Amino acid sequence: NAGVTQTPKFQVLKTGQSMTLQCAQDMNHNSMYWYRQDPGMGLRLIYYSASEGTTDKGEVPNGYNVSRLNKREFSLRLESAAPSQTSVYFCASSPSGGTYEQYFGPGTRLTVT
Amino acid sequence: GQQVMQIPQYQHVQEGEDFTTYCNSSTTLSNIQWYKQRPGGHPVFLIQLVKSGEVKKQKRLTFQFGEAKKNSSLHITATQTTDVGTYFCAGRGGNNRKLIWGLGTSLAVNP
Numbered sequence: 001n002a003g004v005t006q007t008p009k010f011q012v013l014k015t016g017q018s019m020t021l022q023c024a025q026d027m028n029h030n031s032m033y034w035y036r037q038d039p040g041m042g043l044r045l046i047y048y049s050a051s052e053g054t055t056d057k058g059e060v061p062n063g064y065n066v067s068r069l070n071k072r073e074f075s076l077r078l079e080s081a082a083p084s085q086t087s088v089y090f091c092a093s094s095p096s097g098g099t100y101e102q103y104f105g106p107g108t109r110l111t112v113t
Numbered sequence: 114g115q116q117v118m119q120i121p122q123y124q125h126v127q128e129g130e131d132f133t134t135y136c137n138s139s140t141t142l143s144n145i146q147w148y149k150q151r152p153g154g155h156p157v158f159l160i161q162l163v164k165s166g167e168v169k170k171q172k173r174l175t176f177q178f179g180e181a182k183k184n185s186s187l188h189i190t191a192t193q194t195t196d197v198g199t200y201f202c203a204g205r206g207g208n209n210r211k212l213i214w215g216l217g218t219s220l221a222v223n224p
Contacts, residue, residue, distance in 0.1 A: 043156070043214045048211065090155055090156070092156075
């Protein structure tokens with residue numbers, strides 16, 4: 001099992017450019033999440049999807065959109081990148097039962113100039 | 114809204130010293146999880162505490178959940194260089210599936 005995979009690993013964008021961060025999990029988890037991590041700010045939830053076909057806003061959704069393409073895949077789109085979106089982005093998934101622990105992907109390091 | 118405060122923000126210890134990080138919630142939690150993130154890595158789940166007053170151990174790591182289920186701690190005995198990283202607590206209240214994350218405690222260990 002690959003667990004949670006994310007592409008790309010690194011990306012540099014210019015202000016105003018758009019891009020989509022891809023995430024996939026092979027653990028048959030229902031729930032998936034997108035976080036951003038900035039120094040001193042911990043992990044902040046951008047969007048989450050409790051199950052296929054549903055998405056909900058998290059703590060910092062402005063400037064982002066998401067798509068839960070199927071049970072495996074959850075993508076994050078930046079329509080018009082801004083320097084304030086320079087961050088490390090983590091995708092995570094969790095099962096619907098048990099401890100609901102979250103499994104994280106390796107992250108995407110995004111720089112917006 | 115619900116908040117989880119984590120202290121200290123940073124801790125620098127000599128190898129072999131003990132280390133403790135604390136989490137305090139503004140509201141009662143249904144459970145609390147702990148994660149570790151190595152430098153340059155991603156958060157990795159360590160443990161979940163559910164019961165009031167619960168204590169769990171993983172080798173040199175001891176996790177506690179307070180009687181009121183509003184605070185928790187992680188204690189590492191005799192730190193090693195492999196313990197370096199940031200430790201996050203994340204609490205969940207009621208039926209809300211969203212975790213509320215602490216800001217983390219970054220641990221540095223001098224060999």
